Each structure stands twice: as C-alpha cells, then as structure tokens.
Amino acid sequence: MALLSTVPSEAFAASVNDTLEDERRYVAMLYRHVDKLRDVATQRLARTKLDNASNPSARAERDASATMYRERIRQLEGIDERLCFGRLDMDDGERRYVGRIGLVDEDDQSSLLMDWRAPAARPYYLANAITREGVRRRRQLRMKGRTVTGLDDEILDVESAPPDSTTSLTNEAALMAALTAHRTGRMQDIVATIQAEQDEIIRADINGVLVVQGGPGTGKTAVALHRVAYLLYAHRERLEKRGALILGPNATFLRYISQVLPSLGETGALLCMVGDLYPGVVATGSEPDEVAEIKGRISMVQVMANAVYDRQETPPVKEVLFEGDRLRLTHKLTANAKRLARDTLRPHNEARPYFVREIIEALTNQVASLIGRHLLVDEDIKQIRFDLSRSPEVHRALHELWPILTPEQLLADLYASPERIEAATPDLAPAERELLRRDPSAPWTPGDVPLLDEAAELLGWDDRAERAREAAQWRADLEYAQGVLQILNYEEDEIDEEVLQATALIDASTLADRHDDDGYLSVSERAATDRTWAFGHIVVDEAQELSPMVWRLLMRRSPSRSMTVVGDVAQTSDPSGTTTWGDVFAPYVADRWRLTELTVNYRTPAEVMAVAADVLAAISPELKPPRSARTSGITPWHGQVESYARAVPEAVRAEYAAVGGGQVAVITPTELVHPLGDAIRDATTAEVVVGDGVSLGAGVVVLDVRQAKGLEFDSVLVVDPTGIVSESRRGLSDLYVALTRTTKRLGVLHRGDLPAVLRQLGERDTTDLTVEAAHDRADEGAR
Numbered sequence: 001m002a003l004l005s006t007v008p009s010e011a012f013a014a015s016v017n018d019t020l021e022d023e024r025r026y027v028a029m030l031y032r033h034v035d036k037l038r039d040v041a042t043q044r045l046a047r048t049k050l051d052n053a054s055n056p057s058a059r060a061e062r063d064a065s066a067t068m069y070r071e072r073i074r075q076l077e078g079i080d081e082r083l084c085f086g087r088l089d090m091d092d093g094e095r096r097y098v099g100r101i102g103l104v105d106e107d108d109q110s111s112l113l114m115d116w117r118a119p120a121a122r123p124y125y126l127a128n129a130i131t132r133e134g135v136r137r138r139r140q141l142r143m144k145g146r147t148v149t150g151l152d153d154e155i156l157d158v159e160s161a162p163p164d165s166t167t168s169l170t171n172e173a174a175l176m177a178a179l180t181a182h183r184t185g186r187m188q189d190i191v192a193t194i195q196a197e198q199d200e201i202i203r204a205d206i207n208g209v210l211v212v213q214g215g216p217g218t219g220k221t222a223v224a225l226h227r228v229a230y231l232l233y234a235h236r237e238r239l240e241k242r243g244a245l246i247l248g249p250n251a252t253f254l255r256y257i258s259q260v261l262p263s264l265g266e267t268g269a270l271l272c273m274v275g276d277l278y279p280g281v282v283a284t285g286s287e288p289d290e291v292a293e294i295k296g297r298i299s300m301v302q303v304m305a306n307a308v309y310d311r312q313e314t315p316p317v318k319e320v321l322f323e324g325d326r327l328r329l330t331h332k333l334t335a336n337a338k339r340l341a342r343d344t345l346r347p348h349n350e351a352r353p354y355f356v357r358e359i360i361e362a363l364t365n366q367v368a369s370l371i372g373r374h375l376l377v378d379e380d381i382k383q384i385r386f387d388l389s390r391s392p393e394v395h396r397a398l399h400e401l402w403p404i405l406t407p408e409q410l411l412a413d414l415y416a417s418p419e420r421i422e423a424a425t426p427d428l429a430p431a432e433r434e435l436l437r438r439d440p441s442a443p444w445t446p447g448d449v450p451l452l453d454e455a456a457e458l459l460g461w462d463d464r465a466e467r468a469r470e471a472a473q474w475r476a477d478l479e480y481a482q483g484v485l486q487i488l489n490y491e492e493d494e495i496d497e498e499v500l501q502a503t504a505l506i507d508a509s510t511l512a513d514r515h516d517d518d519g520y521l522s523v524s525e526r527a528a529t530d531r532t533w534a535f536g537h538i539v540v541d542e543a544q545e546l547s548p549m550v551w552r553l554l555m556r557r558s559p560s561r562s563m564t565v566v567g568d569v570a571q572t573s574d575p576s577g578t579t580t581w582g583d584v585f586a587p588y589v590a591d592r593w594r595l596t597e598l599t600v601n602y603r604t605p606a607e608v609m610a611v612a613a614d615v616l617a618a619i620s621p622e623l624k625p626p627r628s629a630r631t632s633g634i635t636p637w638h639g640q641v642e643s644y645a646r647a648v649p650e651a652v653r654a655e656y657a658a659v660g661g662g663q664v665a666v667i668t669p670t671e672l673v674h675p676l677g678d679a680i681r682d683a684t685t686a687e688v689v690v691g692d693g694v695s696l697g698a699g700v701v702v703l704d705v706r707q708a709k710g711l712e713f714d715s716v717l718v719v720d721p722t723g724i725v726s727e728s729r730r731g732l733s734d735l736y737v738a739l740t741r742t743t744k745r746l747g748v749l750h751r752g753d754l755p756a757v758l759r760q761l762g763e764r765d766t767t768d769l770t771v772e773a774a775h776d777r778a779d780e781g782a783r
C-alpha cells in the first residue's frame with residue numbers, strides 16, 4: 001500500500017476555502033436532519049412510557065418498543081461526532097457524501113448521506129488514480145464537533161485537476177493526523193481512513209472461518225470491530241436473530257474497545273471474555289500458568305468424560321432398607337442397569353431415568369418375592385413400584401449410584417478429591433494431578449469455563465429458563481431504578497450502572513410482577529444467558545491466546561462456523577495458546593478456513609519496530625515484522641539503573657512531560673507492578689493507575705504484559721526486560737508485545753546487562769534522566 005502525501009498548492013487551498021462554507025452549510029443541514037430524527041424518537045419513547053399496558057403481552061410490547069426507541073436515540077447520539085467525513089465526486093457529476101449512517105431526504109427519497117458500509121460508498125476506500133472506480137475527486141472533511149474546519153481533496157482524474165494540484169493515491173493527511181493524535185485510553189473508530197487491505201477484510205464474505213493474521217498495530221482489532229459493524233449492516237436480519245459475539249482478552253481491553261461500535265451506530269453485539277462464556281458463573285479467579293495450561297489441553301475432554309463415568313457407581317453390593325426389609329442391589333444388577341442407561345447414548349442426567357427405572361424394577365421384583373409373588377395382583381405390584389419410587393432410602397441409594405449433577409458440582413467434586421482426579425486422569429503425571437486440586441470454595445477461573453461447558457454437554461444440563469428469568473429480573477431492576485432516579489430528577493446519562501443496581505435493590509418484589517414476561521430481552525441479553533446459544537457471527541480478538549478447550553466451546557456456539565479470528569502468532573503469551581492457526585482449525589473445518597494478512601503497522605513507528613524486529617527474529621526467524629506506516633524521529637533508548645524505585649518515577653515524570661497531556665505506560669513483570677505503581681504515585685502530579693481494571697484515561701498506567709495486551713500509549717517504559725522474558729514460557733513474545741504498545745516513544749530500563757535482543761536501542765545516560773526530570777520539576781514549579 002502506498003502512503004503518499006497530499007501537499008495542497010496555494011491555488012488549490014484557495015479553491016478549498018471557497019467551498020468550505022458550502023460544506024459547512026451542507027453538514028449543518030445533515031445535523032438538523034439527525035436532530036429531527038432524535039426528537040421524533042424521544043417523543044415516541046415518552047409516549048410509550050406513558051402507556052399503561054394492562055396485561056403481560058401488552059407490557060412486553062410496550063417494553064420492546066421502549067427498548068427500540070432507546071436504542072435509536074443511543075445510535076443517533078453515538079454517531080454525532082464526525083457524522084459526515086467525506087465526499088466523492090463521480091465522473092458523471094454525482095456527489096456522494098459519506099458518513100456514519102445513511103440519511104435520505106423524506107420528500108424525494110434522495111440520498112443525503114451515504115452509510116460508509118453501502119456498496120456505493122466503497123470507492124471512498126478503494127479508489128486511487130490508477131483504479132478510479134468512477135471517482136474524480138475524493139474529499140475528506142475535517143470536523144471539530146459539528147463544524148467543518150477544513151478539507152483535504154485528492155483529485156484522482158489527473159486531466160481535470162487544477163494544473164498545479166498534487167495527486168495522491170491515499171488519504172494520508174487524515175491517516176497521519178489520526179495516527180499521531182494523543183491516545184485517550186479509548187480506541188477510536190477508523191471509519192474515515194480505512195485502508196484498502198483493511199477494507200477487503202471488513203467486507204469479506206460472512207460465511208466460514210476468516211483468520212486475520214497481522215503483526216502488532218496492523219489494525220486487527222479495529223478491522224474486526226468495523227467488520228462487525230459492516231456485517232450488522234449487510235446481514236442485519238441474520239444477525240438480529242442470532243446476534244454477534246466479540247471475544248476479547250480481558251476486561252480492560254473490552255472497555256478500551258467499547259466505544260467503537262456505538263460510534264459506528266451499532267450497539268447490538270455482545271462483548272465478552274472467556275470468563276463470561278458460561279452463564280451463571282463469574283470466573284474471576286486466577287491460577288498459575290501451568291494449571292491453566294493443563295485445563296486448556298484438548299485431552300481434558302476425555303478427563304471430563306471419565307469424571308462423569310466415575311460418578312456412575314457399581315459397588316459390589318448395595319443394601320437398601322425398605323419398609324423394614326433389607327433389599328440387595330448386586331453388582332450384576334447395577335452394572336446391568338448402568339449398561340442399559342448408557343446404551344441410550346444420552347447425557348448423564350438424561351440417561352438417569354433409564355437407570356432409575358431398571359433399579360426400581362429390580363427392587364420391585366425383590367419386594368414381590370419377599371411377600372410371595374403368587375399372592376399379588378398387578379395393582380399390588382404397581383403400588384410397590386410407586387412406594388419404592390417415593391422412598392427416601394431408595395432415593396438416597398439412587399443418588400449414590402447415579403446422582404443428578406450440575407456442571408459446577410461435578411467439577412468442584414473432581415478438584416476436591418485426589419481419588420476422583422486419579423480416576424479421571426490416567427494419563428497425567430502425579431505432579432500434574434496435584435496441580436488440578438483446588439479448594440471447593442475457591443472462585444472459578446477462566447480455565448474452568450470450557451470445562452464447565454464440556455460438563456454441561458456430558459450431563460445434559462439445561463438451565464436456560466432459570467438464566468432467562470434472572471436476566472429479565474436484572475433488566476427489570478435496572479429499569480425500575482432508572483425510573484426512581486428520574487423521579488429524583490437525574491438526567492438519564494448521569495445515571496451510572498452501579499448506582500442503578502444499588503437503587504434497584506429498593507423493591508425487587510414489585511419488579512418481579514411488573515416484568516413477569518421475558519419476551520422483550522434483547523438478542524444479546526438472551527444470548528448472554530443461554531449456554532447453548534448459536535451466534536450468527538463470532539469475532540475472536542487476540543485469538544492466539546485461546547486454548548484448545550476454549551476453541552471447542554466457541555465452535556459449539558458457532559454451528560455455522562461463521563467466524564472472524566484476528567491475532568498474531570508471534571504475540572502468544574498464554575502457554576495454552578497457539579503458534580499455528582492450522583492446528584486450531586483442523587479439527588473443526590479441516591483446511592476450509594481462509595487466511596488473510598495485514599502488513600502495515602499503523603501504531604508503532606519504524607524506529608521502535610526496528611528494535612522489536614530483533615526480538616521477533618529471536619522468537620522465530622520465519623516471522624516477518626509488519627512495515628511501519630511512519631517514522632517518529634525519536635530514537636528508542638535504554639538506560640541501566642541501580643534502583644528501579646528511584647529511576648522509574650523519574651523516567652515517568654520525564655516521559656509524561658515529553659508527551660504533554662498524552663498517556664505513559666510502564667510495562668513490567670507482574671511482581672513489580674504494585675511496588676513501582678506506589679513509587680510512581682509519589683513522584684508525579686499525573687493520575688496514576690495500577691494493574692488490572694485500570695481507569696483507561698489516566699495519564700500514567702502501570703501494567704504487566706497481559707494487562708497491556710491490545711492497548712496502546714503515547715510513551716512506553718519497559719522496566720526489567722530480563723524479568724519479562726524469564727517470567728513466562730513465552731517471555732520473548734511478551735517482550736515483543738511490550739515494546740510494540742507505543743505510538744511514539746519507547747524507553748527500556750534495566751538493572752543488569754541489556755538483553756542482547758535489544759541491542760539496537762540507543763544508550764542513554766541515566767544521570768541525564770535525573771537531570772531532565774529535575775528540570776521538568778523546576779518548570780512545573782515556575783508554572
């Protein structure tokens with residue numbers, strides 16, 4: 001992809017000025033249109049709220065309408081910023097304004113604004129001087145709030161361009177402005193500057209598994225999110241019914257990307273991490289890598305099957321007391337009942353009635369023999385059978401022989417018992433078995449989620465109705481609370497979700513009968529509460545990190561195998577993750593998956609990428625680094641220091657001053673995150689946040705590599721590279737991730753020798769660092 005400059009001449013700039021007013025008028029008209037649409041939706045919402053629906057179905061209808069109007073208002077608010085960002089002038093004189101949503105003139109149905117996803121808007125991203133696609137001029141509108149502040153024109157038809165105009169092939173001016181802007185802690189959409197190789201992926205066929213491999217900063221996440229917006233537009237009916245799932249690596253990352261889809265006018269996708277994929281379980285626990293690695297192995301499928309098998313017991317003999325008689329279930333009897341139940345090929349809980357029926361039949365025969373069969377008529381036998389099936393002793397025996405199990409119970413019992421672990425894991429070494437042991441009171445971890453899912457399949461566990469009821473209740477609680485807060489005169493956008501939840505506790509029982517129908521749950525809400533939900537499309541980000549067991553779970557949620565999988569096999573940190581895409585998909589789609597690559601790094605400047613390339617070569621000489629879209633003119637540096645506690649806060653102060661209002665990240669081994677965070681807090685006036693769940697807008701954040709996955713900052717200080725490399729089995733990949741989080745500046749601080757792979761860093765005198773920091777402090781004092 002060529003990235004050429006647009007350098008407007010004076011004559012060209014003058015003509016731009018002439019038209020600026022016209023564009024301002026046009027865009028103002030578009031905003032008036034949007035305001036009108038929003039007013040209509042607001043009025044309809046108000047009217048719907050007044051509707052005193054008298055029966056459950058009318059209430060469900062009212063709530064569904066209210067949800068629809070609220071979504072519409074949210075959509076129109078989301079697209080307000082840079083509503084219109086470009087214009088195409090076609091050869092035949094047609095003008096197409098391109099923006100976030102489509103708007104039409106109500107009188108003549110002509111297009112006022114074309115949705116960026118419409119086929120007719122595509123030349124905006126693809127046309128160049130060689131393949132013009134009928135475009136004569138492409139115009140970028142620069143906006144501040146709702147006002148057009150400038151124009152960038154590209155004349156694609158050289159013949160008709162002003163004689164001294166510069167012809168360029170791409171939107172480089174706008175692209176570079178976007179790439180060098182300060183990071184805010186929230187990912188921005190790229191709708192105005194999507195590049196051709198990205199556009200191909202965004203609009204690729206929805207069917208099948210599409211793998212997008214790309215180095216750091218190549219826009220994989222951005223492309224994946226814009227692809228969801230595109231698919232929601234192009235296949236709205238399918239995705240409205242089945243929903244779209246976006247899976248990301250951690251909560252911080254999900255918050256980081258959470259604004260992108262709303263800014264594209266889409267709110268209908270479900271954002272999750274692996275820990276959320278088993279409804280009803282909050283998998284927030286953590287565990288050592290080696291435990292997670294065992295749980296992620298595909299051999300756990302057999303382990304779970306063994307664990308279930310182990311719960312179907314056949315003791316040598318089982319005695320059951322019934323009305324004073326001691327009945328005997330011999331091994332042969334229970335084994336026979338077990339075989340019959342298993343032969344049904346049903347999951348454990350569903351096969352149980354067959355087992356129970358056999359056992360009750362066997363016990364009925366015994367009781368009949370004890371009384372004397374010749375004395376009994378059919379009615380008596382029926383009565384005995386009935387009494388046995390009501391007997392607590394019989395129930396107890398049946399429970400011991402073939403218990404009804406929930407997935408949580410199966411897994412908790414397994415982890416709690418060395419004997420059960422041994423029985424289920426014949427192929428594990430004793431030390432590995434020991435690693436699986438866990439206290440039943442410990443919280444579930446993301447590694448447990450696919451095992452619970454596997455267990456649910458094996459057990460035939462179905463709690464959809466219960467989950468749906470819970471979700472309906474939750475939604476009802478929130479809406480009630482919202483109502484209360486509005487009575488108290490809060491504006492809707494001042495109400496944060498935690499306050500809502502607290503207020504929701506006021507009167508849960510009133511709510512229960514106000515919303516006794518769950519028919520108005522949105523698709524995402526229904527999908528989130530249903531373990532067996534089949535999504536219309538699944539997007540997986542940082543996909544290299546997923547274990548084989550998680551892939552198995554995801555394939556269950558995508559029977560149509562409609563997936564977009566984005567990742568970089570060079571950035572794999574998780575010991576269960578993958579370094580070869582073929583290995584992931586072969587079991588599910590053989591070789592029927594498509595691989596596409598992104599090759600340009602939009603985040604990391606060339607100076608930093610040159611350093612990271614050596615690390616990449618050390619991971620695997622076959623891996624090629626992406627090409628940086630720009631240089632920064634800033635040399636990445638390293639400094640050897642005696643004490644991190646002293647040097648890091650000074651370096652942070654210097655970097656914070658250097659990025660002037662931007663964001664600085666310290667990326668360091670996990671054990672240093674909190675100690676360094678504390679030391680930095682005392683040394684800077686900036687807001688400093690530390691560790692997971694970071695507030696994304698803070699000036700300084702301190703993270704380990706996993707927490708920094710997928711994020712980016714104006715300046716990155718990597719502290720203790722040797723510690724990062726030795727911290728995990730894939731330490732070099734972690735170092736590669738850490739180095740490539742910066743959009744501008746990179747510094748590396750180390751106590752011992754600099755790792756050889758970082759030899760391209762320019763050496764920096766650390767006394768100089770202290771002097772610079774002191775200088776900044778003096779400056780601040782002067783201000």
Ligand SMILES: Nc1ncnc2c1ncn2[C@@H]1O[C@H](COP(=O)(O)OP(=O)(O)OP(=O)(O)O)[C@@H](O)[C@H]1O
Binds near residue numbers: 194198219568710
């Ligand atoms: N066409 C584009 N126009 C403007 N900005 C872009 C474009 N493509 C990518 N970017 C920006 O480049 C940065 C990196 O993008 P993104 O985070 O999607 O990359 P990634 O491939 O997912 O990176 P990583 O694998 O390192 O997490 C983001 O700030 C993104 O907005």
